[in-house]
Amino acid sequence: MAAIGRMACSISHDMRHSLTAVYANAELLERHDRCASARADLLLEIQEAVLVMTERLDLLLQFGSGGRSNTLISERVSLVVEKAIAAVKLHPDGRNVSVRVAEFPPAKAVMDVRNLESAIYNLLLNACQAATNSTRVPEVEVHLAEVDEQICVTISDNGPGIPTSVRRTLFDPFVTAGKPNGTGLGLTLARRTAEEHGGSVCLERSNRERTVFTLSLTKNRSLSFEDLKSGRAGFETYSNGSVNCS
Numbered sequence: 001m002a003a004i005g006r007m008a009c010s011i012s013h014d015m016r017h018s019l020t021a022v023y024a025n026a027e028l029l030e031r032h033d034r035c036a037s038a039r040a041d042l043l044l045e046i047q048e049a050v051l052v053m054t055e056r057l058d059l060l061l062q063f064g065s066g067g068r069s070n071t072l073i074s075e076r077v078s079l080v081v082e083k084a085i086a087a088v089k090l091h092p093d094g095r096n097v098s099v100r101v102a103e104f105p106p107a108k109a110v111m112d113v114r115n116l117e118s119a120i121y122n123l124l125l126n127a128c129q130a131a132t133n134s135t136r137v138p139e140v141e142v143h144l145a146e147v148d149e150q151i152c153v154t155i156s157d158n159g160p161g162i163p164t165s166v167r168r169t170l171f172d173p174f175v176t177a178g179k180p181n182g183t184g185l186g187l188t189l190a191r192r193t194a195e196e197h198g199g200s201v202c203l204e205r206s207n208r209e210r211t212v213f214t215l216s217l218t219k220n221r222s223l224s225f226e227d228l229k230s231g232r233a234g235f236e237t238y239s240n241g242s243v244n245c246s
Contacts, residue, residue, distance in 0.1 A: 018049040025049075048092050075113055077151050077217075078104035078144055084120040085142065094128040097138040107146040109219035111197055116217070119193040122186035123155045123201070123213050130159030130211060149218050150199070156212040162203070170203060190215065 025042040028034065034042070081104065088094040124140065131138035136158055143154040162170065171191045191201040198218035205212050 018053045021049045022046050051091065072110050072112055074108050074110050076106055076108050077111070077116075077153070077219075078106065080111070080113055080117045081120055081142065081144060081153055084117050084124055087117075087121055088124040088128060091125060091128070093125060093132060097128040097131050097140055099124070099128075099140045099142065101142045102144070104144040105146045107144070107151050107219060109151055109197070109217055111217065112193070115193045116197065119190035119201070119215060120153055120155075122190050123153075123215060126186060127155050127157035127159070127211070127213070130162075131157040132159075134159050146219075151217055151219050152199075153215045154204070154212060155215075156210050158210055161208050161211055162206040167203065167206070171201070 025046050028042050029039060081101075085099055085101065089099065124142070127140045128138070131140055134157075139158045141154075141156045145152045145154070171187050187201065194201045194215050194217055199216035201213060201215045203212070204214050
């Protein structure tokens with residue numbers, strides 16, 4: 001309850017901050033002494049504030065829904081990854097980050113497209129935010145691998161790394177790592193979505209050079225969704241929740 005209370009206070013503070021920015025900029029837009037470029041900047045700030053508020057609300061709604069609610073379809077995982085990359089490039093924290101992608105295999109899986117895209121987007125956004133804190137040119141790399149019945153999406157960044165103090169609780173709700181405005185729900189929801197698809201999300205490694213996360217899922221279309229949720233997918237998992245996709 002204490003964690004929920006802290007989260008509610010944080011969300012309330014952040015929402016008020018964003019709404020204040022929207023209100024102030026809207027008032028400035030009414031003034032006729034603003035040039036076109038200044039008005040464009042004010043409008044962009046309003047759009048960014050609304051985007052941030054929408055993302056926070058979406059995370060809270062997804063967290064409160066308790067699980068999958070969308071139809072499962074067979075789709076290429078690469079298409080979902082590409083849509084997530086395109087979306088994160090529109091985010092203020094992703095615009096100035098180089099996102100490098102390897103050639104994606106045409107692997108298909110039965111999936112909840114919306115939730116899986118959201119999970120990958122959250123991992124990408126975290127990576128972009130970490131990369132912007134790098135002393136080097138911010139860079140994120142995305143790889144997609146297919147091994148037997150497993151598909152793995154690996155996302156790495158060249159940020160400063162995740163503090164050791166939060167690594168054990170990194171996937172717990174409301175835990176953030178160096179993000180004062182974060183909800184602490186992105187990784188929690190990413191892992192839950194991966195588990196609903198017969199996989200997991202794990203932190204492969206993190207140091208001052210590179211941080212690597214891997215999201216795995218199963219592509220076995222013969223498995224029912226209940227089998228996927230319970231993890232009876234028949235692939236090898238490790239004590240840290242990772243799947244061998246090397």
